[in-house]
Amino acid sequence: MYISKPPLQPLSAVKTIVMSYNTKSSVKASSKVPYFFPEQPILGKFIKFKDNTKSDTGRGQNNETLPPRLFQPFKIKNLTVPNRIAVSPMCLYSTSKIENYKPTNFHQIHYGALSLKGPGLIIVECTAVSPRGLITPNDLGLWSYEQAIEHRNKIVNFAHDCNSLIGIQLGYLDNLHVGEGRETKQDSTSFDDLLESIRKEWTDSAKLAIDVAKYDFIEIQGDHGHIFDSINNIDNNTPLKLASNDNAKFCLVLKIIDSIRSVIPKHVPLFYRMSASQKAPQKEKGAKDHEKLWDFDDTIEFAIKLAEHDVQVIDITGGFYNFNSQTEKINAKRMFMKRLRTSIFRKNLSMLVTGPENLETSQEAEQVLSPMREGKKKEGGEDDDKIQDFLIIGQPFLRNSSLVTEWADELNCIISQPVQYSWGFYPSNDYKEKK
Numbered sequence: 282m283y284i285s286k287p288p289l290q291p292l293s294a295v296k297t298i299v300m301s302y303n304t305k306s307s308v309k310a311s312s313k314v315p316y317f318f319p320e321q322p323i324l325g326k327f328i329k330f331k332d333n334t335k336s337d338t339g340r341g342q343n344n345e346t347l348p349p350r351l352f353q354p355f356k357i358k359n360l361t362v363p364n365r366i367a368v369s370p371m372c373l374y375s376t377s378k379i380e381n382y383k384p385t386n387f388h389q390i391h392y393g394a395l396s397l398k399g400p401g402l403i404i405v406e407c408t409a410v411s412p413r414g415l416i417t418p419n420d421l422g423l424w425s426y427e428q429a430i431e432h433r434n435k436i437v438n439f440a441h442d443c444n445s446l447i448g449i450q451l452g453y454l455d456n457l458h459v460g461e462g463r464e465t466k467q468d469s470t471s472f473d474d475l476l477e478s479i480r481k482e483w484t485d486s487a488k489l490a491i492d493v494a495k496y497d498f499i500e501i502q503g504d505h506g507h508i509f510d511s512i513n514n515i516d517n518n519t520p521l522k523l524a525s526n527d528n529a530k531f532c533l534v535l536k537i538i539d540s541i542r543s544v545i546p547k548h549v550p551l552f553y554r555m556s557a558s559q560k561a562p563q564k565e566k567g568a569k570d571h572e573k574l575w576d577f578d579d580t581i582e583f584a585i586k587l588a589e590h591d592v593q594v595i596d597i598t599g600g601f602y603n604f605n606s607q608t609e610k611i612n613a614k615r616m617f618m619k620r621l622r623t624s625i626f627r628k629n630l631s632m633l634v635t636g637p638e639n640l641e642t643s644q645e646a647e648q649v650l651s652p653m654r655e656g657k658k659k660e661g662g663e664d665d666d667k668i669q670d671f672l673i674i675g676q677p678f679l680r681n682s683s684l685v686t687e688w689a690d691e692l693n694c695i696i697s698q699p700v701q702y703s704w705g706f707y708p709s710n711d712y713k714e715k716k
């Protein structure tokens with residue numbers, strides 16, 4: 282493990298290695314690591330169609346040289362993302378209090394494997410900003426310098442050695458739902474003090490994530506049970522109505538975002554994950570079951586506020602309660618996402634829209650992606666029937682960490698592979714990307 286990069290003296294002799302069994306390939310050593318590790322291309326980047334006789338039909342581009350939408354790069358602030366496939370945050374419950382909630386060998390291998398497989402973005406699982414914000418006793422935490430160093434050593438450095446873009450989802454769960462092994466809040470704290478300390482915890486954690494752990498971006502977990510519900514439960518009794526601009530939760534989230542923004546560099550993107558609507562969390566808290574505290578219009582209004590507060594990505598999960606079948610839910614979600622994109626576009630804001638869609642195939646994935654915004658006047662307008670700017674994929678990556686390559690294969694594309702793997706993938710040197 283390394284914290285700062287060590288001097289590279291011993292490496293100069295092996296800077297360029299000519300592979301004897303592949304005389305055309307000369308492999309440069311990366312200058313970033315203390316062992317021989319080939320310098321990597323931008324993994325997961327479109328290189329060319331495998332079979333040029335097959336056109337890029339059905340994608341509405343009218344230009345056969347453009348890659349499928351899945352493999353069209355895009356920008357989020359300074360980050361150039363090589364494809365439109367992101368790994369969704371997934372808690373894997375593989376640390377503990379004894380480990381001080383630091384990443385373990387499991388995280389190193391899991392995120393390391395994903396880093397080698399070329400997703401455009403990787404979002405590390407929900408990580409608590411403070412001990413009392415832990416969901417379970419086995420979540421990752423990020424509230425101390427030592428934890429941040431371990432995130433960097435076990436997860437981030439290797440992702441960056443692979444040129445992968447990696448961010449972290451920070452979360453804070455309702456601390457009154459105390460589970461076994463969870464940390465509790467001190468009861469003597471006043472409500473205002475508690476809100477202030479939550480804001481500070483978020484801010485400190487975000488600073489550690491960027492300054493010390495060196496993540497490329499942060500996703501704020503604002504989904505069910507997280508920021509909003511926590512405040513709800515701390516406030517106790519009556520759930521606050523979320524719809525109006527001046528309510529406490531709405532303001533608190535924006536305050537937290539402003540506070541995070543004030544301690545991280547301007548170029549670092551912020552993502553916000555939330556449901557499209559939210560029900561009252563518990564009957565006994567005074568709200569009727571199924572009563573909506575937060576509805577589609579509120580989400581759109583809030584998303585616009587988020588964009589105005591320098592949030593670059595809105596990541597919508599569920600919240601489609603009134604729809605029974607899976608198909609109805611999917612259709613409702615797609616209509617909502619399109620409406621959300623259009624509303625953001627009409628306000629001339631640059632926020633990108635994503636959200637898990639239970640996608641299984643590359644064809645399904647292509648259908649929900651937008652054409653690139655650049656130079657497309659009607660993008661986001663009435664004629665734009667596409668739904669998301671990039672895809673965020675969860676469980677399919679647990680089943681198959683090579684999903685990006687599999688989808689590239691299905692779409693007749695060659696994408697860049699880790700140098701070590703590409704010898705097996707594309708022995709004819711097709712993997713070689715012109716930097």
Ligand SMILES: Cc1cc2nc3c(=O)[nH]c(=O)nc-3n(C[C@H](O)[C@H](O)[C@H](O)COP(=O)(O)O)c2cc1C
Nearest residue numbers: 369370371372406407637638639640674675676677
């Ligand atoms: C094992 C597992 C853990 C998850 N943990 C998180 C999490 O930490 N944060 C979060 O926002 N969503 C979490 N989710 C939800 C996923 O990010 C994703 O939104 C959901 O699985 C639906 O997308 P999919 O059908 O592509 O898997 C988790 C899902 C799974 C399966």
